[in-house]
Amino acid sequence: MGATVGKAVPAEGDYEARFAYAENAVLQWNRSPGIDTGIWDAAAAYTNKHLLYAVDEILDLAESRPFPPASAAARRLDNALRVAMSRMMDEFLRLRVWNASSQELRFAVEKLSIAVSANALWLAFPSTGARSSTASTVGRASGGSPSSTHGDMAALLDGEFLDELELLCPASLPVLHEIALRVIRAGYTKELVQKFTNSPCDVLDRFLSIFQVECSRRTTEVVIKRWSLATKLVGKALVLMQRQLYAQNSPGAFDALKDEYFLAITKNRILNLLKFADDFTSITSHEKLVYILGMYEALSNAAPGLLLMFTGPHKVLVSERSQEILAKLARSIRAMVASLIAKVRDDIWNxxxxxxxxxxxxxxxxxxxxxxxxxxxxxxxxxxxxxxxxxxxxxxxxxxxxxxxxxxxxxxxxxxxxxxxxxxxxxxxxxxxxxxxxxxxxxxxxxxxxxxxxxxxxxxxxxxxxxxxxxxxxxxxxxxxxxxxxxxxxxxxxxxxxxxxxxxxxxxxxxxxxxxxxxxxxxxxxxxxxxxxxxxxxxxxx
Incomplete structure (x- = not known):
């Protein structure tokens, strides 16, 4: 790359030289797509403006068509354009659009994760085997004075801390416009929209990590509690993220793609949440009743807000899937209630x-x-x-x-x-x-x-x-x-x-x-x- 950058820029009318310069830069870029060889870094700062110049040269040449349509040079130009757009879309994927690195967000998520695993926020049915255990649980259930930890957790669960955070990285918006401008100009809009599906979103992924981390080592109760918590926070975060994204007053090419972009980063993550909940709809043990009720409430409360993120067939898909899982959870809860009555009756008569x-x-x-x-x-x-x-x-x-x-x-x-x-x-x-x-x-x-x-x-x-x-x-x-x-x-x-x-x-x-x-x-x-x-x-x- 260094040799290419050091070359003199060809004259305006010298199409062959201009193309050779731009083609060489783009192909070398494609052969060594290291993290430090792009046009921008993850924080949206320029690292190689000459690469952007090369992409623009290829775009200009592709529009002016200086080479005969069936010539080798024309085929090389089409290939260079395809490579340049592929690399530009990769630039999109490595750009940090959402900021999950703030100390406040990390602290809140870590504290919630620890608390929910330690059973600080949730209660389970007590065992009938020991008086002391039962008495302790009844005491907690009957409204004893809450600890300061419980109060802190309740405040975090309200999601108020999210309102104080800047989840969007403002510096990324101009770069998104720059990328979208060139991709749309080249006629690769459809391919870019498809790439959106793999777009990173550290904020949502940090919340999802609450229930995804070490799930294999967790009890069913802890996993369900973590899922319910993550679902509540994802629902709150999505509303704030959408508001911050659309509040940016920097019109550009990316504006036309915001809906598709936000849909893409949301859809798969929501479907994963729903799939996870579906795996628990066959539980009928009364011992899990409180936890499944929590799962039902988390999904029921979050669903209306989640649906606002979608339009058209995607909205229909998420709506139908949500209602299907809620219905299955409801059937499971009714079975658990019957099991609980049978448990109490049998224990008493025995x-x-x-x-x-x-x-x-x-x-x-x-x-x-x-x-x-x-x-x-x-x-x-x-x-x-x-x-x-x-x-x-x-x-x-x-x-x-x-x-x-x-x-x-x-x-x-x-x-x-x-x-x-x-x-x-x-x-x-x-x-x-x-x-x-x-x-x-x-x-x-x-x-x-x-x-x-x-x-x-x-x-x-x-x-x-x-x-x-x-x-x-x-x-x-x-x-x-x-x-x-x-x-x-x-x-x-x-x-x-x-x-x-x-x-x-x-x-x-x-x-x-x-x-x-x-x-x-x-x-x-x-x-x-x-x-x-x-x-x-x-x-x-x-």
Missing amino acids: TKNSVAAGDGGVGVHPLTCYTMACIELLAPHRDTLDLILASGGAVTSLSDLASRMVGCLDRVLLLEEKPMPPGDGVAAAAAGSRHHLFLANNAGFVLQRGKPLLGDEWAARRESLVERHVASYAEACWAPVVACLETAGRKPAKVAAKFSAAFDKAYERQHPQLEKKVRYTASELEQKLSELFEGEAAERSK
């Missing part, structure tokens, strides 16, 4: 005896926690779930689903009357009081957790159930204790001592670790009774 007995304790049973945690985790997706369930299936809404799941508890755990065990009256009374306390705690837990989700009318119906169990418990356990307060014919000190002894005995039957005292203050009695009625839920909330 542990019927231990559930009815309260597993020997008086606190909230793990199955009760699990059932209400599932309902709470679905609550943020209520609108989407109601829309999907209303379109088909036995379950018609989240409220219907919750009622069916709680109904399984009612039939086995809350409403079953436990017969008195054989033996002396004291043992029977103790067992009966523990059972009523167990039922009261579980009924109260369901009422407390279900009221915000299922409404006051549902809660009103449940309150009578809780009151009945509380009354039965009080009658079985505390009526004899209260009777000790009868003061007729007795000294107050003896009455107080007898009451404290009776209280200790009644409490000890349920919590043997009680520290015995001769007397209790009113506040101490209130605390002990509170611990009984709230059961293990009180310990979890500390």
Whole structure:
């Protein structure tokens, strides 16, 4: 290239010399298409203006046709023009049109990727196997104070950081005009449009990398969460990219190709997103319900904006493909809901005896926690779930689903009357009081957790159930204790001592670790009774 650049430029009228000079430059360029041998670098700065001069010479000669049509020189000219346009289109592909290297963008994407993999933004259904695990999950689902990390992530998910970024490299627009001007002039517009399909777009690719990196090593849940996040961000980024591209006030040849260009860099990436989602439409396990709901919501929310990027048959293709996948995801979600109901019902009936007995304790049973945690985790997706369930299936809404799941508890755990065990009256009374306390705690837990989700009318119906169990418990356990307060014919000190002894005995039957005292203050009695009625839920909330 150096020898060619150093040659003197031929005179205007010397067609043979002009062509030889330009042909030699272009053919050498074609033989050594290194990254540092083009007309511009990736940042749109000139690196070799002599090559551009050579391309223009070939264009001028091709238009003036100084050589006989069938001559060898004419054929050489056509070949040189083809090579020159091919190299100009390669210049287009290596130009950095979109800027994904900004520190803000890199930081946001990296932080979101790490957070979503660490499960900082999403919740899964808890396991029924361990109380501590269930309690932890229920605590998160019930709206505990969010961490600062969660707040930061929510702000990033809003996409506001994108509005502050210049995603388009303004210096690239003049170069795009220069390239398009020559390609159109040479009659290679169709070939350039075809090249658009392979055009790089670092901004979109950076967002897509959120779910593409190391997918083979990720769990299904993490991959789905990453996909949902990437889809949201791509939808937001495309709107901003299109606005910035069309806001450039530098009219030129590329303006006529902007639509085709933007369509090309968008189409394949969107179709890849849709194909990825389609691979998950056959999942029916209830354990993936929250994640598939997130995928459905991400695609449903992004689809209208994505369709604005397309026109004509491309718009029809993307629209039909999106609706097809949403319909398949909806079918999968309905199957998962049926699986969830079956799971809760089977778990409760398989542990019927231990559930009815309260597993020997008086606190909230793990199955009760699990059932209400599932309902709470679905609550943020209520609108989407109601829309999907209303379109088909036995379950018609989240409220219907919750009622069916709680109904399984009612039939086995809350409403079953436990017969008195054989033996002396004291043992029977103790067992009966523990059972009523167990039922009261579980009924109260369901009422407390279900009221915000299922409404006051549902809660009103449940309150009578809780009151009945509380009354039965009080009658079985505390009526004899209260009777000790009868003061007729007795000294107050003896009455107080007898009451404290009776209280200790009644409490000890349920919590043997009680520290015995001769007397209790009113506040101490209130605390002990509170611990009984709230059961293990009180310990979890500390």
